[in-house]
Amino acid sequence: MRQGAIWINNEQAGILKETDEGYFFSYDESYLNKDNAIAIALSLPLQENAFQSEYQFPFFDGLIPEGWLLDIAHKNWKLNPRDRMGLLLTTCRNCIGNISVQEI
Numbered sequence: 001m002r003q004g005a006i007w008i009n010n011e012q013a014g015i016l017k018e019t020d021e022g023y024f025f026s027y028d029e030s031y032l033n034k035d036n037a038i039a040i041a042l043s044l045p046l047q048e049n050a051f052q053s054e055y056q057f058p059f060f061d062g063l064i065p066e067g068w069l070l071d072i073a074h075k076n077w078k079l080n081p082r083d084r085m086g087l088l089l090t091t092c093r094n095c096i097g098n099i100s101v102q103e104i
Helices: 067-077 085-091
Strands: 002-006 011-019 021-025 051-053 100-103
Touching: 002 021, 002 085, 011 051
Parallel strands: none
Antiparallel strands: 002 011, 002 100, 011 021, 021 051
């Protein structure tokens, strides 16, 4: 099982997990209790229950580099372009915007 902490605006918002059963994303309880909590994406609204998907959630998949940047990740880190979770955990530590992913 691989996991990544999902940060938004420098606050840990939740955890993304990859298991044999698929992908799971859940918001941290402390983040949900904040007055200024915002959802990671419209497709992942604030809720206590975990989201589950057979495939990588489209929002997180959209953070992964494409084109020549993906080629650089593949060559420099020897990452398989089909390993979406590995790419997310390796290349999205410092994304453009307010989201970042840190491997746990």
